[in-house]
Amino acid sequence: MxxxxxxxxxxxxxxxxxxxxxxxxxxxxxxxxxxxxxxxxxxxxxxxxxxxxxxxxxxxxxxxxxxxxxxxxxxxxxxxxxxxxxxxxxxxxxxxxxxxxxxxxxxxxxxxxxxxxxxxxxxxxxxxxxxIRPLAAPSTPDQLLPDPVYHLIDPNPNRIGLAASGLAALVSFLALAWHQAWGPFRRRADRPFTRAARLIARLPGADATGRRRQLHRAFDAAFGRVLIGADLPQFLRARPEFQPVAERLGAFFAQSDAAFFGRAQDLSDGDVAPLARDLARIERGRR
Amino acid sequence: MTRRLTFAALVLALLASLAAAARFGHAIWLDARDNAAIRALAGGRDAQPREGADPRVAHARILYLAWRDRLTEAQEMLPLMQGARPDLQSGAHYAIGNARMRLGFQNIETSRFEDAEPEIALAKLAYRAALQADPGDRDAKVNLDLAMRLVRDLPRPEIEGEEDPETRPRRLWTDLPGMPRGAP
Structure with a gap:
């Protein structure tokens, strides 16, 4: 000193x-x-x-x-x-x-x-x-404080993260399934074209009138009342997302009038199934 | 239009949450691997930390190496502790300091003071590094105090003509006063 x-x-x-x-x-x-x-x-x-x-x-x-x-x-x-x-x-x-x-x-x-x-x-x-130590404390090896302890990594933050993101994935999948009318949500009333497209795909090939009828039911459901060819512009104003297929809709209604009320009983159903599919896609926001 | 947006948003949300789940799952797997390495080291079996391992693995290996007096290897592990929590950094330096102190005490007990002095001086540097990382580390304070009592830092006489405090060389010389007797 x-x-x-x-x-x-x-x-x-x-x-x-x-x-x-x-x-x-x-x-x-x-x-x-x-x-x-x-x-x-x-x-x-x-x-x-x-x-x-x-x-x-x-x-x-x-x-x-x-x-x-x-x-x-x-x-x-x-x-x-x-x-x-x-x-x-x-x-x-x-x-x-x-x-x-x-x-x-x-x-x-x-x-x-x-x-x-x-x-x-x-x-x-x-x-x-x-x-920090008493003046009289001896300077001997036993006075040395021991080595630090080993530290393990806490896995809980990542586990919580996995649980949360898994839950988010489940919720967004369920929301998507509901929105797309998949699985248990397939019978949703406000996806009439999707339901019709699925029914039409299952109908036997010979039942052309049945297919046409199913699609008309879907139009009725989407419009809220029976939709006839003359009301088509009104329907398109209410549901503008169907505007891109307006021409095909016009053709479909014209054919239906001919098939149900005209003489052309042997009319082929042509593109009813593809039209129903396209309408279903538009309805679910995928086109 | 709203339906299309909703569809896109839902698909995005699903993909993002799946990606997050995959990331967390991977992190959990890595944690398990790192914890296995730490358990092996604590149990006395050597294990190399993987590339980019958690600093706690490097900390564990430094403790393992320091306890076995493999100080060169322990010193080489120190850069892996960069960016770790201060108490882990402090612990790694502290373990190396303790190993140096044990070597120093061994040399003192066999009266090889010329070998003991540099070991204790290195121990002091390690404890100082520990306290620089975590100034509140009380264990490092106590052991540094013990090392200081063995080999004291003492000021050198002022060197004439070196006025600028920034260029003045670090005044440090050490000696080993007295002869600690060791425990009876």
Whole structure:
């Protein structure tokens, strides 16, 4: 300990201009860490507000650099932040002084330069650092604290994520099935063309009239009342998504009139099945 | 138009949630692999961390290697701890420091002080690194204090003419005062 004493005095001498300069610079106000109660390894945060006139800044090259300032003191980080009438510097010091008894340490002040050429000093401070182990504690291998424990990875966040995304997939699949009238939702009333298209696909090939009838039922259901050829423009106004197949609808209704009320009994059903399929696709938003 | 939009939105939602489920499932599988490696290391069997493994695997392997005095390999694992939680980083450095201290104590017990001193100096650096990663690590504080009592940091006399504090060389010299007797 006797060896350290002259150095402390020297550090004290170095630090002497600090407070004096800080008084000469009324613009510098320091918010120093508490003076007592520090152990080795502790980080001491010092906030310094430097008042600056308009247009003047601190020369960034003159700021203290993070480094080992002394064998017992590291400057970890220097950050700056603009404040209304100047700049606020935050200096993070780390104390590595292994004290045998509570002892005052002196953090030196540091010179800075402003862009208008004037010099200033960032003030230093004093703090008392205390020993962490008793003075009389033996320095033997059994005093060494044991190795750290092994850490396992907690799998729960990913498990929760999997459960949530699986649930979202299920919900969106069910919503899609409902929207597309798949599976248990296939009998939905407001998908008449989809139902008709499926029924038509299942009807025997010879039953041309049956197919035509099924599609007419679907039109009636979609229109809300019986739809005849003359009402077709009104239907298309109400359901504009069917506009692209308007011509085919017109042809279909004309053929139906001929088949049911005219003489052309042997009329082939032509494209009733493809038309029903296309209508079903439009109805489900897939065309 | 609304129906088409709804259809597209539902398909997108389904695809996105399936992709998320696949990602989480993969992550769970990787977690299980990493945990198996950590369990093996804790049980005394060596296991290499996979590429891009969780830092906890590197942490476990450093603990495993440090306990077996394979310090060069342990030191080489340290870059894998980059970006890990501070307490894990601190723990890795601390384990290396403890290994150095054990070597130092062994050398002291056989009176090879010239070999003990550099080990303890390296232990101090490791504990300092641990405290730099996590200043609140109390175990590292206690063991650093113990190492400091064995080999104290002492200031060198001021070098004349080196006024600039930034260019002044780090003043550090160490010695081994006294002779710890060890436990009875």
């Amino acid at each position: 006797r060896r350290a004493a002259p150095t402390i005095a020297l550090i004290g001498l170095l630090a002497l201009p600090g407070p004096v300069a800080a008084q000469a610079e009324p613009g510098i106000r320091a918010e120093n860490p508490h003076g007592y109660g520090w152990w080795l390894g502790d980080v001491l945060v010092q906030r310094i507000r430097v008042g600056l006139p308009e247009g003047v800044a601190i020369d960034p090259a003159s700021l203290p650099k993070p480094r080992a300032v002394d064998y017992w003191l590291d400057l970890r980080e220097v950050t700056s932040r603009e404040i209304p009438d100047g700049i606020e510097l935050t200096l993070r010091w780390q104390n590595f002084y292994s004290a045998l008894e509570p002892q005052a340490r002196e953090v030196p002040s540091a010179p800075i330069r402003l862009t208008d050429g004037t010099e200033a000093h960032l003030p230093g401070f004093r703090f008392v650092t205390s020993p």
